[in-house]
Amino acid sequence: MKNLITSAGFVILQRAAISVSHFNKDVKKELDAWNEGFKVKLQVSNSPLAIAWIKKNGALKSLPADTKDFDLIVQFRTPDTAFRIITTLSNVPKAFTQNRIQAFGHIPNSMILIRILNTVQAYLFPPFLSKRVLKRVPKFSFSQHMGRLRVYTAGLLFTW
Numbered sequence: 001m002k003n004l005i006t007s008a009g010f011v012i013l014q015r016a017a018i019s020v021s022h023f024n025k026d027v028k029k030e031l032d033a034w035n036e037g038f039k040v041k042l043q044v045s046n047s048p049l050a051i052a053w054i055k056k057n058g059a060l061k062s063l064p065a066d067t068k069d070f071d072l073i074v075q076f077r078t079p080d081t082a083f084r085i086i087t088t089l090s091n092v093p094k095a096f097t098q099n100r101i102q103a104f105g106h107i108p109n110s111m112i113l114i115r116i117l118n119t120v121q122a123y124l125f126p127p128f129l130s131k132r133v134l135k136r137v138p139k140f141s142f143s144q145h146m147g148r149l150r151v152y153t154a155g156l157l158f159t160w
Contacts, residue, residue, distance in 0.1 A: 009086030
């Protein structure tokens with residue numbers, strides 16, 4: 001059951017990140033640091049669970065997880081760690097400090113990914129859940145709430 005929940009969470013995270021990268025100015029600014037064609041993979045160690053993105057035209061696009069030569073790979077050491085983060089029972093900074101997540105690639109690029117995923121989580125989760133995974137829960141303006149609606153509809157349903 002944990003693998004099913006984690007797999008569904010990965011799909012949601014992948015689609016939400018793609019959606020947010022098209023309209024959020026902070027995410028677009030973070031993506032400017034990566035070269036065009038930059039490839040990122042998020043995976044669970046010793047498991048087929050993985051998602052991947054590529055930067056194209058200033059935004060994230062989906063990429064098959066079995067693609068070769070990633071610029072950055074972030075790996076959860078156990079399926080339980082991935083499950084705890086996907087279900088908001090733990091947060092990414094805590095998991096990094098406890099050595100439950102490892103990054104392969106240039107460290108500043110992993111920090112960019114963390115900032116992007118923090119923004120994505122702010123759009124995905126309501127404030128009462130965001131408090132558990134984010135250091136600071138952002139106050140959303142009306143347009144950002146509309147962006148959240150866009151993530152829930154166009155992003156999750158149609159991957160845009």
